[in-house]
Amino acid sequence: MKINPSKILFALGAAIFLIAAANNRAQQLPIGHATDFSSVSYFEPPDDQKIQMRLSGAEASPLPGGLLDVKQLQVDMFNRTNVNAVVVVKAPQCTYAPLAGVASSPGQLELVAVDGKLHVTGEGFLWRQAEASLVISNHVRTTIAVDIFADKKAAL
Amino acid sequence: MKNIIFLFLACAGGLALAQTNAPQAPTHQLTEISSDSADFDLNIHRAIYLGHVFVVDPPRVTMQCEWLRVDLPGAGGHLTNVVAATNVVIDLVDEKSGLTNHVTSDRAVYYYSQHGTVTNETVTFTGHVNSPPKVEYPDYTITSEPLVWDRAANGFHFNNEKIIFHQSTNSLGGTNASPLKLF
Numbered sequence: 001m002k003i004n005p006s007k008i009l010f011a012l013g014a015a016i017f018l019i020a021a022a023n024n025r026a027q028q029l030p031i032g033h034a035t036d037f038s039s040v041s042y043f044e045p046p047d048d049q050k051i052q053m054r055l056s057g058a059e060a061s062p063l064p065g066g067l068l069d070v071k072q073l074q075v076d077m078f079n080r081t082n083v084n085a086v087v088v089v090k091a092p093q094c095t096y097a098p099l100a101g102v103a104s105s106p107g108q109l110e111l112v113a114v115d116g117k118l119h120v121t122g123e124g125f126l127w128r129q130a131e132a133s134l135v136i137s138n139h140v141r142t143t144i145a146v147d148i149f150a151d152k153k154a155a156l
Numbered sequence: 157m158k159n160i161i162f163l164f165l166a167c168a169g170g171l172a173l174a175q176t177n178a179p180q181a182p183t184h185q186l187t188e189i190s191s192d193s194a195d196f197d198l199n200i201h202r203a204i205y206l207g208h209v210f211v212v213d214p215p216r217v218t219m220q221c222e223w224l225r226v227d228l229p230g231a232g233g234h235l236t237n238v239v240a241a242t243n244v245v246i247d248l249v250d251e252k253s254g255l256t257n258h259v260t261s262d263r264a265v266y267y268y269s270q271h272g273t274v275t276n277e278t279v280t281f282t283g284h285v286n287s288p289p290k291v292e293y294p295d296y297t298i299t300s301e302p303l304v305w306d307r308a309a310n311g312f313h314f315n316n317e318k319i320i321f322h323q324s325t326n327s328l329g330g331t332n333a334s335p336l337k338l339f
Contacts, residue, residue: 134195
């Protein structure tokens with residue numbers, strides 16, 4: 001049996017590509033000090049190819065107990081139909097527990113709906129990734145933009 | 157010829173400037189909510205506000221309460237369900253008279269729906285036996301259980317209402333009467 005070297009190279013390349021792709025789909029969490037890290041979660045099947053949420057930070061430093069000190073936290077939330085984020089949550093600093101999927105901070109937080117219809121600010125928060133739940137502890141201010149022509153559009 | 161082209165371009169530029177500077181009618185109305193704390197469930201687009209909740213819904217409504225649940229608007233762009241509870245106080249400015257109606261209740265439920273050309277937009281106020289909802293006018297107060305404000309029709313609906321007239325200062329002998337003495 002004659003082995004073609006080009007076929008071996010192709011198979012090797014494909015294997016490397018598949019391993020790299022599999023690694024990209026897993027959550028990437030920094031072990032030491034990291035910059036520009038992100039952690040991605042996907043929708044349940046059949047939409048398991050679509051990103052549900054991306055948590056990212058400009059810097060992450062390890063803390064005792066498996067926690068991370070994250071600077072410039074950003075949480076992008078998607079829905080099943082949109083490629084772009086529909087809700088963005090930002091905080092200058094937070095403590096993130098990767099295993100529990102919980103982020104918290106006594107500091108400022110801002111939540112914005114990308115369509116511009118919702119804007120929330122507050123101080124002190126707890127974010128639970130699995131439940132998409134956000135508790136803001138103090139000084140909550142919300143602005144909701146209501147489409148004043150919604151009645152007319154619906155009637156048309 | 158160059159002058160003509162220049163004039164044409166200048167006119168076109170002026171028109172464009174005029175268009176960009178023209179005041180545009182707002183397409184959105186901003187409702188503001190402030191509170192001590194809040195819980196957001198981003199899966200079901202629901203927010204619960206707790207403690208010293210204050211709502212400004214211009215140009216006609218301000219509200220205070222201790223607990224507020226808001227179903228955040230989706231693609232339709234309109235709030236559809238809002239529930240306020242505990243020491244609910246709402247000031248509604250009457251569209252026609254410009255007077256402020258002061259409403260107090262235990263609970264208020266805002267409901268909005270649109271079916272074809274028919275819009276239903278109501279706020280239903282409820283209380284309890286000893287403290288039914290009430291709307292206060294300058295000269296009288298009406299209690300009713302429930303008390304419904306039909307926002308689309310701009311009026312109140314009452315059920316077994318009681319009207320309490322306020323005693324005017326004139327009944328004590330006119331504005332020049334001396335104040336009552338207790339001792």
